[in-house]
Amino acid sequence: MSMRASAERVKHHVVTQAEYSARNLSVLEGLEAVRKRPGMYIGSTDSRGLMHCLWEIIDNSVDEALAGYGQSIDITLFSDGSVEVADNGRGVPIDIEPRTGLSGVEVVFTKLHAGGKFSSDSYAAAGGLHGVGAAVVNALSERLDVQVTRGGKVHQLSFKRGKSGLFQDKGKPRPDAPFATLETGEEVPVVGKAKRGTTGTTIRYWADRQVFTPDAAFLYQELEQRARQTAFLIPGLRITIRDERRLAGTAGEDGPHEEVFQFDGGLAEFVDHVSQLNPVTDVWRLHGEGNFTERVPVLDSSGQAQMQDVQRTCEVDVALRWDVGYDTKVQSFVNIIATPKGGSHNTGFEQALTRVFRKTIEANARRLKAGNDRVEKDDILAGLTAIVTVRLAEPQFEGQTKEVLGTPAARQIVSKVVGDQLTEILQSRKRGVKQQVDGLLEKIVAEMKSRIMARTTKENQRRKTALETSSMPAKLADCRSTDVENSELFIVEGDSALGTAKLARSSDYQALLPIRGKILNVQKASVGEMLNNAEASALIQVVGGGSGRSFDLESTRYGKIILMTDADVDGAHIRTLLLTLFFRYMRPMVEAGRVYAAVPPLHRVEIINPGAKANEIVYTYSEQELHDVLARVESEQRRIKEPIQRYKGLGEMDADQLAETTMDPKQRTLRRVNIEEFEKAEEIFELLMGRHVAPRRDFIISGAEELDREEIDV
Missing domain, CATH: 3.40.50.670 (Rossmann fold)
Incomplete structure (x- = not known):
């Protein structure tokens, strides 16, 4: 490379660096950030992200039911790709919010980090936390309609990619209909009347195909599972799912398919649904609560955040049952939101189980023949089905997807509630409960011995040589x-x-x-x-x-x-x-x-060949196959040697026959x-x-x- 070329390259590099100034910085206003980086808010833009948007809308209705307002949620999947969620809660506020000059509906659906769940005034416990859910869904929708029923009136407002206004529909609503924007400060238009005392919110939206991948679709099976799970967690809540898409391979391919989920048994019924049907114990319910102090920013009357110590209450509700076997099924929830990756409440639950059972088994080691070996957490979890739920205001989650609970105090509170009440059950003198406890303790000790045996086997038993085969059973x-x-x-x-x-x-x-x-x-x-x-x-x-x-x-x-x-x-x-x-x-x-x-095989058929030619041997594996062979022989005007051999057991075969039909890989048939x-x-x-x-x-x-x-x- 020449010195001239090198100098030109350095000069170009310096100019490039000098051009980087404040003009190169971008400030994304409002919902632009969501549309620019959707994965930050919904995880991905495939079916998983599409379902996350639906959960955000459904969870708002669930939070109303959790707070004691509304007993039904109706979810409809339409053939045009849109989805509707309707509830009979209090309805999204439609009056003007003084600081922004916007209606409550516009604030909820157009402003990030805005909503009624930043304090416990409206919701003592809710799945919503960050105030971005509805706004994110709106930002990623080609069209979104909100219908609010309050005060004897039906109000409706629509949004087109986040902009508020009204669509001029003729016939069925569609995203490409003419759209008129709404001026700032306008009230939400009234489109009808409602019976006195009737309230609720209906949201229908069309996901923006400019954002989501072409194959992104609403997954009915996941929706069904989530609806069933929520109905278990809120006894008496009625959730209806209607699928009008007529997709091939689904239950609704021949016409609209509807399912209703409502369970009055709560967590006990949930455990019965999730667990196996071979119980060692009944379903045990553990209830309790604990208080803790949390330092959080609190908005004052001027909208400024001030750090204050706030008293919180954490309610704990656990249902659990042990079954025969070793599969563990533990599901945890915070304010009805599933936390599949656990968190502090899961940690507290498992710590309590380990602590209580270790103490109980050590106290009864001689009777249970447990020896000096120590029970581990996995021995206790074997065969366990448990639903762990906590309810608290403003829980700390790790990210918007809310898969992990981070609130530190939940661990200690759950551990104490579970530990105290489980100890009471294990020490119960009631005859029925005592029998279950004895059976459970024996199972846990057996799991411990099985684990130790497996570990010893893994350490000491590899493929044996001819001189070492004595460690295997003699009959092998x-x-x-x-x-x-x-x-x-x-x-x-x-x-x-x-x-x-x-x-x-x-x-x-x-x-x-x-x-x-x-x-x-x-x-x-x-x-x-x-x-x-x-x-x-x-x-x-x-x-x-x-x-x-x-x-x-x-x-x-x-x-x-x-x-x-x-x-x-x-x-x-x-x-x-x-x-x-x-x-x-x-x-x-x-x-x-x-x-x-x-x-x-079931039969051995020997077909007689004329002259010195050896007879043909045919094995058949069913009565129908035997009849087919006999019919073929008869049509060929040939004879069979009587009697036809019918194998009643493997021992009736000689070694050549067994090898030829059942053991030789070149000729045998195996069923995987x-x-x-x-x-x-x-x-x-x-x-x-x-x-x-x-x-x-x-x-x-x-x-x-x-x-x-x-x-x-x-």
Whole structure:
């Protein structure tokens, strides 16, 4: 590079720096900041951000209901892409706000950080906090209509990308209709009359497609879940969702679809809905409150902020229940707003659980046979379903999306309320409660032992060499390969089938573990009973990944687990029991698609060939397939060797037949077990294998007429 060129570059750089002055600074006024950086306010501009806008509008109506005003919220998804939220609360104020000279409706929908939730005068506890929700939705809408019913009149005001005015609609409302702006200081136009005492707010808006991605859409399933959740949290509130979009693949594709959510049972009913149907305890309710002092800025009469110490009250309401199993479902809320990432209230809840149960188990260590091991938080949370709610004025959230509660005092208050009331329950002498407490403590201790066993297994048990196989169950016929990905474990029904399978397998990569008869139904049994069951514990030990929440997929000893049972009713039952064990305690294996069911044949048909040519052997796997083969043989005018062999069990096959039909990867058929819908799988396992007999009996009776007795293999 020449010296001249270098000098020119330096000179250009200096000029560029000199041009940076105050003229280069931008000041975004009003709602311009929202439209320029929408992700800062709603997270993203896809379906997630579109749904966040809808939550902002719905939550305003919910806050009215939470404050005791209004008992119904109606949500409608229209076919033109708009959405409407209507409530029967007090209605947005329509009078003029003196400092801005704007109507209350304009202040709420056009001014950031403006609203009625900066003090506790209008809302003692509310989900709204920053005063930007409605204004953000308005800024990101092509059109937004607000209809307010107050004082016997119906007022209406519209906005076009944040500007207030009225659309001159002819027929159905649409965003591209002629629009007339409203002058500053004008009152909200009256468009009709209303019955005396009737109040409420109706908001309909069209999201701005200039802002949101083309594929952004309102997600009915999320809306349904949120409506149900809110109805549980505010007993008696009626939420109606109506979908008029007629989208393919939805419940409303053939016409308008409407659902109503109203629950009077509150949190107890919420826990029943969320939890499994195999309880160890009843639903326990924990109530209480605590006071704390918070230093916050308070607006004086002139609008100036002054720091003051304010007394706050934090109300705590918790419903919880333990179920058989190890899944934990804890949902937390602050003033009806879900906090999926937790926060100080979650921390206080978990601290109280850990503290109380550790103290109780240590005091009863000898009776519970807990030894000197210490119970951990995860042992206590196993099988827990809990709804944790707190209500307080002006909560501190981390960001506008309100996913984490930051108010420090909530941790101590929740911890004390939960700790005191849970201790009272655990020390109760009432017969029914005491039985539940004893069962729960035994479950927690069993979870602790299971965790310790899994940790020990993970530390000490890797793929064993030929000299180390003595640590495995004696009945395991292991394979020689140390390649986990390509190794297979066949769980074989009975010792007779084991003998044949040993001759049929490839011992390089196929291992065999026999089980005797029908193993323990772990859906009904406790963790302790499962660990004490010889067949179940041997299977968990051989698989090598541990059990329950501590199951480690990377530590497993085999790439495939293949359930090889007889092709009869008992074999199907044993396979179901084994699948229940995997689903309940080794679920990652199923989720990874590493559990299979072997498909042994039902019949062996020998077709006679003329002359010296060897007879043809055909295996069939169903009665229909057998009939099809026999019909083909008859049409070809050939004969079969009688009798047709019908396999009643794996032990009836010789080694060559078993290898050819069921074990040789080149010829066998396997059925992979997977979980497409987790919640549905939970319900089915509980229905078919759970403790409660009545639902299972009803299921059998309801399907009895559809059963063909000819298909029963007895």
